[in-house]
Amino acid sequence: MTSRQTRIAVIGAGAIGGVLTAAAHDAGHAVTLCVRTPFDHFVIDRPGGTDEPAVRVATDPREIGEVDWILLTTKVQDVPGAARWLRALDNGRAPIVVVQNGIEHDESVAAFDLRGPVVPALIYVGAERVSPGHVVQHTPTSMIVPAAEHGTAFSDLFGPDGPTVRLTENFRTDAWRKLLTNLAANPITALTSRRLEVFDEDSIRELALAVLTEAVAAGRADGAELDDDEAESVLAACVEQFPRDAGTSMLYDRLAGRPTEHEHIIAPMVAAAEHHGIPAPHNRTLLALMRALRP
Ligand SMILES: NC(=O)C1=CN([C@@H]2O[C@H](COP(=O)(O)OP(=O)(O)OC[C@H]3O[C@@H](n4cnc5c(N)ncnc54)[C@H](OP(=O)(O)O)[C@@H]3O)[C@@H](O)[C@H]2O)C=CC1
Numbered sequence: 282m283t284s285r286q287t288r289i290a291v292i293g294a295g296a297i298g299g300v301l302t303a304a305a306h307d308a309g310h311a312v313t314l315c316v317r318t319p320f321d322h323f324v325i326d327r328p329g330g331t332d333e334p335a336v337r338v339a340t341d342p343r344e345i346g347e348v349d350w351i352l353l354t355t356k357v358q359d360v361p362g363a364a365r366w367l368r369a370l371d372n373g374r375a376p377i378v379v380v381q382n383g384i385e386h387d388e389s390v391a392a393f394d395l396r397g398p399v400v401p402a403l404i405y406v407g408a409e410r411v412s413p414g415h416v417v418q419h420t421p422t423s424m425i426v427p428a429a430e431h432g433t434a435f436s437d438l439f440g441p442d443g444p445t446v447r448l449t450e451n452f453r454t455d456a457w458r459k460l461l462t463n464l465a466a467n468p469i470t471a472l473t474s475r476r477l478e479v480f481d482e483d484s485i486r487e488l489a490l491a492v493l494t495e496a497v498a499a500g501r502a503d504g505a506e507l508d509d510d511e512a513e514s515v516l517a518a519c520v521e522q523f524p525r526d527a528g529t530s531m532l533y534d535r536l537a538g539r540p541t542e543h544e545h546i547i548a549p550m551v552a553a554a555e556h557h558g559i560p561a562p563h564n565r566t567l568l569a570l571m572r573a574l575r576p
């Protein structure tokens with residue numbers, strides 16, 4: 282008896298949607314990319330070479346039948362625009378995996394009264410959408426999901442050759458930890474229009490450390506179990522672990538003239554700091570500068 286393919290709908294054909302589409306296709310699943318800007322072929326450049334995974338590209342939610350998984354990979358501010366996909370695909374059974382930066386994964390979809398289980402997910406990867414349907418993946422992928430029923434099922438989805446998926450008992454802490462990486466790297470690269478080589482500058486590392494030190498204090502006050510040397514270790518990872526010629530999602534948006542995600546990355550940190558009475562002048566400054574950039 283042959284079993285049928287797992288049907289996965291990926292909402293958003295950008296960097297993360299592209300990386301996960303390719304990984305799900307590699308694992309033998311039937312993938313449909315739900316897109317806003319149409320294109321003919323999906324192409325991904327990965328460290329091992331260029332691929333054109335044979336996936337379906339849909340522009341109308343009515344084209345899609347029943348699915349087993351829904352992966353939401355738009356920017357946080359674009360979720361309301363993607364609601365038509367969520368509403369059409371939500372069958373009460375398929376988990377809705379929210380793969381986004383920030384600490385608002387559940388809030389991001391809360392307004393839509395979805396019937397299916399919502400699974401928040403964190404992703405570490407350097408990836409860049411260079412044109413509609415064309416994604417460049419600069420680094421390997423690792424993900425973190427809650428150690429609960431659907432998180433465990435998600436961690437089995439890609440198989441041994443796919444992204445590493447770690448289960449966590451403390452998603453809030455892991456989300457804050459990921460937020461730290463984004464607070465250090467995203468606004469500085471976007472504001473300077475430079476890739477991660479910008480961290481070669483002593484003054485930039487000093488600024489990033491100040492940003493991180495404030496954010497660690499706010500995260501701890503907010504209940505995240507962050508380590509004493511968390512600010513230093515996140516900064517070291519930005520400097521040493523990511524390729525210097527890779528950028529950040531916020532930089533790519535700035536370069537392409539698109540809205541940036543600062544209201545969902547910096548603003549929640551500043552709000553948490555304010556709520557807990559923690560000074561956050563460096564993060565406030567970055568937020569003010571990001572708000573002043575007009576796409
Ligand atoms: N890029 C990276 O390296 C990383 C990104 N992240 C996070 O992942 C999330 C996704 O980011 P990323 O992939 O970079 O973003 P991209 O901008 O590359 O992709 C987002 C995609 O969503 C699509 N989209 C927006 N609105 C709709 C809609 N109404 N219907 C269908 N599609 C829509 C966009 O379409 P269109 O083509 O029309 O613009 C775009 O293709 C963000 O939260 C980001 O912070 C996390 C880790 C790394």
Ligand SMILES: CC(C)(CO)C(=O)C(=O)O
Pocket residue numbers: 382404405406407408462463466467528529530531
């Ligand atoms: C910094 C990075 C690449 C880490 O995954 C990221 O999350 C982003 O570009 O938004």
